[in-house]
Amino acid sequence: MGQQPGDDGRLSEDVDLPDVAPMPEKDLGQPGIYVWLLTFSAGISGLLFGYDTGVISSTLVSINSSLGHPLTTLDKSLITSATALFALLISPVSGVLADSLGRKKVIILADSAFTFGALLQAASFSVPAMIAGRAVVGLAVGAGSFVTPLYIAELSPAPFRGRLLTLNVLFITLGQVVAYIVGWAFVQWGNQDTAWRWMVGLGALPAVVQMVAMLVMPESPRWLVKVGQNGGARRVLSKVFGAGTDNQRTVEGVLKSIETEVREEEEALRGRMRGRRTKGHSWVSSMKDNWGELFRVAGNRRALIIACSLQGLQQLCGFNSLMYFAATIFTIIGFENPTLTALSVALTNFVMTCVALQLIDRIGRRRILLWSIPFMAFGLLLCSVGFYFITLPPNLNADNPSATKAAFETVPLHERYAELLVLISMIIYVGTYALGLGNVPWMQSELFPLSVRSLGSGLSTSTNWGANFVVGLTFLPMMEFLTPALTFLIYSCVCVGGCLLIWWIYPETKGLSLEEVGALLAEGWGVR
Ligand SMILES: O[C@H]1[C@H](O)[C@@H](O)[C@H](O)[C@@H](O)[C@H]1O
The missing domain is CATH 1.20.1250.20 (MFS general substrate transporter like domains)
Structure with a gap:
């Protein structure tokens, strides 16, 4: 395939003209x-x-x-x-x-x-x-x-x-x-x-x-179009959509919409650069424009606040402290096989994520969060109560598992019940987390319009990792200096606060097109 310069002077692949009419993507099996x-x-x-x-x-x-x-x-x-x-x-x-x-x-x-x-x-x-x-x-x-x-x-x-x-x-x-x-x-x-x-x-x-x-x-067709390899993009799309005239028409429809989208983005960028050139600006200023658009446009700002709050809450509710330290926790409280007990946490998370996949589009994001987070808070509260009744070894570090094992053999009966309560409450907490908060924040991109989608999603992903870092770093010191009962009580309070925030600012986006989501946030939080 030959190469020829595109209208922007860039080399683009010479693409055979299709002999089928483009068709919208909806008609797919x-x-x-x-x-x-x-x-x-x-x-x-x-x-x-x-x-x-x-x-x-x-x-x-x-x-x-x-x-x-x-x-x-x-x-x-x-x-x-x-x-x-x-x-x-x-x-x-x-x-x-x-x-x-x-x-x-x-x-x-x-x-x-x-x-x-x-x-x-x-x-x-x-x-x-x-x-x-x-x-x-x-x-x-x-x-x-x-x-x-x-x-x-x-x-x-x-x-x-x-x-x-x-x-x-x-x-x-x-x-x-x-x-x-x-x-x-x-x-x-x-x-x-x-x-x-x-x-x-x-x-x-x-x-x-x-x-x-x-x-x-293959490479992503959208990226291929962006770098001028339209022919390559068509080949990838043909494989994705399969053979047959209808599928080929869909390929042409998709390719056209990608080309239009990329062209519009480039034109907007060029327009901004032209406007800035006199002031000696470069791509740095276009980045600034993107940031400006994200923060100055009220709808985008609201989308960012919602996405970052959800991602922050997903981590600050303390879930990954269980993921990282479950075996350590079960060692400290004297379970005989801590790594096996910890497996119940990961398994519950996996199974309930499967359930969430089935439910989320039917129940809706906002509703599933408002239903599940109170149970998370309740699970954490029970966990805190359980810990309150357990006598822990003086060194929570559990460097010496045999000492905690010895403690296990002599624990009074009510402590055994408290240990069981901790396990059951963790399962309640993890199960309800996986139903909502473990999933919904990752649907962040649907909140942002295309022009600020990758910036907005990038910032909320960073919020997720930032909060994850804080929890990973502070969990063991909190357990040691504040006691486990207080630590889990704090996570429970975070859930209550988070639930109120969601009730206040997160509208239902189930079944809405991206444009409808944009319109919903343009005027206010859109919560009904
Ligand atoms: O959505 C995922 C999932 O819930 C994982 O179990 C958790 O470890 C991650 O932090 C979270 O982002």
């Missing part, structure tokens, strides 16, 4: 095998995200003194939260990389970082080396959590986009279950000195599988 293949290949990122966040739970209780000394509360907090911190730091950069290198290359780069980070952790003999490994994994998780949904969204036909995107969250929770099972199996049957190295090292395996899969997967 079910997603084909190719779309599923794409979603699953890209979804491995979710699996890695889940595995690397989940595996730390059993790792922390298995490291013992392998890193030179028994881990202190600070060591554990830093090892855990380094991932979230670096995920937060890479978030803004990954957007720029995805635009310049393409979505696919960023996913492949993230896989290399996953592999390197996993091996670095497995081979570490000191706390700083372990933190470095977790930080590298954080870079990978941060880039993957931003680019993968973007890649899936840009490749999947519109009618299935929502479903395929939520599948990504399902992969995250599945990754956490796998991590917990692997952790439990190694603790059970592995060599106790090296088990944790295998746990973290195994994270490299799916990363390598994805890297190989992505090498043969």
Whole structure:
């Protein structure tokens, strides 16, 4: 295929003129095998995200003194939260990389970082080396959590986009279950000195599988059009939509709308640059314009407040403190098999996320949140009450599991009931979290109009990682200095506050087109 300059002077592929009339995307049947293949290949990122966040739970209780000394509360907090911190730091950069290198290359780069980070952790003999490994994994998780949904969204036909995107969250929770099972199996049957190295090292395996899969997967058609490879975009779309005249007409319809969208974006950008040129401005000013549009336009500002509040609440309600430290908590309170008990947390999260996928479009985002968060608050309150009645070892660090085990054998009956209450209340909390708050915030992009969509989604994703970092860093110190009962009471209060905020500012967006969502937020919060 030859190359010819486009009207903007850029080289664009010479595309054969189609002999079919464009048709809107709505008329499509079910997603084909190719779309599923794409979603699953890209979804491995979710699996890695889940595995690397989940595996730390059993790792922390298995490291013992392998890193030179028994881990202190600070060591554990830093090892855990380094991932979230670096995920937060890479978030803004990954957007720029995805635009310049393409979505696919960023996913492949993230896989290399996953592999390197996993091996670095497995081979570490000191706390700083372990933190470095977790930080590298954080870079990978941060880039993957931003680019993968973007890649899936840009490749999947519109009618299935929502479903395929939520599948990504399902992969995250599945990754956490796998991590917990692997952790439990190694603790059970592995060599106790090296088990944790295998746990973290195994994270490299799916990363390598994805890297190989992505090498043969196509680039996003939207990005291809953006860099002038319209012919390549048509070939990808033809595979996504399949053969047949109707499907080919759909391909032409989709391609046309992408071209129009890209052209309009470029024209708007050029217009802004022309306006600025006299003042010596560059792309920096266009970025400033984007920021300005996000903050100055009232509807966009409201969308940003809602998206960031939901993402912040998803983390500040303390869910990941269970994900990261469940095994540590169950060790402290004396469960005989803490890693297996912790598995119930990850399993509940996974199963209830499957239920959420079925319910969310029927019940609606706002309604499911307003129904489920009060149960989360109740679960946390029960958990706090349970902890109140449990006598904990003086050193909450649980460096010496045999001491807590000894305590377990002599605990009075009412404490046994309190331990059971903690477990049951955690299951209530996790189950209701997965129904709403674990999913809904990731539907953030539907709140923003196209012009500020990636900036708005990027900022709310950063809020998620920032809050995740805070929880990872503060949970163990809070348990130690404020007591577990007070810690869980605080999380319960966060849920109550969050529920009120949602009731006040988050309108129902179920079944609305993106334009209708925009109109809803333009005049006010749109809550009825
Ligand atoms: O949506 C996901 C999911 O709920 C995970 O289980 C949790 O660990 C993540 O932090 C969250 O973003």
